[in-house]
Amino acid sequence: MPTIQFQLNGTAAAVDAGPDQTLLDVLRGRLGVTSPHFGCGAGECGACHVMVGDHAMASCDMPMWSVADKDIVTVEGLGTAEQPHPLQRAFIAEQAMQCGYCVSGILISAAALLKRNPSPTEAEVRTALDRNLCRCGSHNRIVRAVLRAASEMARS
């Protein structure tokens, strides 16, 4: 079983992984990183999104071999209650969820968007989040929260 080395939330990680193992499985299982959620296992709902470089990607169908030497960020690496990411502050301010199961994947999609495009339009936010499903209907609050975070980041 090969050892795969990668960066996880700014720290070096190394795991032995077989060819069938997915990043989501390794994160939630051996590494105990539970913010990426299993939703469908087919990359269709976005609940498991992690940031790979500057892009949000589904981790549920991402084989471990493809993670080698990559820089992976999950919500655990976004910020903390003491030092929140502007998106985390904005999601609280906008009360941007109902059940919140989809939110970690959405925070990651939004964080990746803001890295690439620090001042997106509303339409650009929506397009960036189209790969994330929300069943409770919190979409508009979530979009407001992302725009709020973007303007906060622009001011600072």
Next chain:
Amino acid sequence: MSSASPAPTLPVSLAANPKLSSWVKLIGDGRVAISPGKVEIGQGIVTALAQIAADELDVDIGRIDMIRASTAASPNEGVTSGSLSVQQSGRALRHACAEVRQRFLVAASERLGVDASLLEIEDGAISGPGNVRTSYWELASDVSLDHDAIAGATAKIVTKRTVAGHSVQRVDIPDKVFARPRFIHDCPLPDLLHGRVLRPDISGARLIALDETATRTVPGLIAIVRDGGFSGVVADSEAAAEAALKALRKGAAWSAGEPLPDEDDLAGFLKSQPIETTVIDLRTTAATTENSARTLRRQYIRPYIAHASIAPSCAMAQWAGDDRVHVWTHSQGVYLLRADLATVLKLPAENIVVEHMEGAGCYGHNAADDVALDAVLLAKGAGGRPVRVQWSRHDEMSHAPFGAAMAIEIEADLDADNEIVGWRHAIWSNGHAARPGRAAQPALLAATEITTPWPRMISTNPPAASGGGGDRNSVPLYDLPAWTVTSHRLLIMPVRTSALRTLGGQGNVFAIESLLDEIAALRGEDPIAFRLRHLRDERAKEVIRAAARRAQWKPQKQSGIGHGVGFARYKNTGAYCAAIAEIEGTDDIRVKRLTLAVDVGEAINPDGVINQIEGGAIQATSWVLKERVRFDRTRITSTSWTDYPILTFSEVPAVDVEIVQRPEIEPVGAGEAAHGPVTAAIANAVYDCLGVRMRDLPITRDKIIAAIELAS
């Protein structure tokens, strides 16, 4: 549950669970434990209840620990459903906390030697003239709350409430943005094993033979569990459990299964089955049918709709010996689930502890309860270790119960002026509820699969006093001179159905509000004026007027844009809601904006109410434009998000919500108020835009084109 006979004026949940300490405990460190029987399902109820408790006790909301429901200790409040939690749990807590406050004031008065009426409480500190002070926590050992609540405790008047009625931030949201485990999916127990259950693709098929040889060689396998037609695997990791399940599936042989209806002829199917018929309501007045000049006869269809939670259902179970089991679940009713588990396991209920942990939004009775029994059965093979079972997306979309399909026929008798003189509303549908814990037989899926299987529970309808099921919202709130409302419940159930948000409410409101719109158009009368003219209830009229004002009804007619209105009072006893939809399109329509007004009585957390209404409006838009469970004659085929698409961020309309404030009126829930009105508003806007009446949900491009061709 206590058998004490409470005074008649206690709130219903408190009457059923009168002991104060089961609701409220003063605990160390200046904290208060509040223990409701209702559970968080993403609706924000835990926060609303904390607000009520903080207000009545005069403590900062930050001091309150909300305890998750468990059969080990919590009050039994049945199921968290029907938009009743604020009504039931909220009233009980308001009353219980008011009494607790009073008891502490009496104790403080004795200790401080000051008349209770002169004492004040601020954030749990009790003080009076002469700078005398004590606190809840100092007095906690003097004041026993192991007493039954007494009727007559006086809650604060509206103007004295400082927390309830305000948009307090939800207590669960920080955990969810800072990745602190809170969902059952994220909370591994020590020594946890993982299970997966083998279920057929073919609907109603039973496992008849199983070759386990290949599965036994899967690394990490702990056990293969088989109990008749129920089978699954337990392994030391999720990946190993998935691999073992894959191997097991290859060794499985299944019976032929049971045929499914034609998905393209739901009305034909629903109207040709054995049924039980109930007359829901009858209104007769003298001068009616003889004035009838003609009769409009219209049929409306609602398809099967999936709950389709973003999280697949999940549970954990751990046996102690062979007669005691602990279950962790996101079920909406821990006591009800326990009752069904006891029936299946043939154990006394006291041997089973069922503890709630949050899951994703469920929107009704999904697979939450089913997976709990799966976990219990698989944990039998785990040698006392806990087992976590999670369903696949495929199983969630095919084996969980669906919201029932409905065929609704309304005949409206019109006089020469096209005024309504008679109204006959008939519903054909499976029952809308097959929840656990309410019948002599269990409702859980695996119970139908084990060696001595229980029959599959055929869904029934809650009684009219509980809002009804297929007939929910079928009795017009409008003042029509006569009506007959009839419900035909199917006695067979090839597609498994149970409670989905609103039960039959969405379908019935869609039908009633569509036909009213059609009749208003026949008369050349404004649809809002027409509705107001037929309503006597001032609260109903006010939400319609409020929505109309907010949407600046009726906007100038523009080509390619349409506006429509829908209204209902949920269950005819709950929240009032009016919706105005603005759509654009030619054949493929887009819902641009929804404007809603809602009256829930006292809004405990106004932003929470708005959040629920927004969410309901968006979910209803998804149902209306996109959703329909797909099947061929042998199996459910919409088993992925590709095959069961829901509304995406780019497709979501703007939603604007106004709360009609009624702080003096007892609160009701908001979670299901928007679905029916929004459905009707969109359909009516399609007519305004394109001139065709869409009576068959979902309203898709293909159906609009067909309707336009038919009309031309």
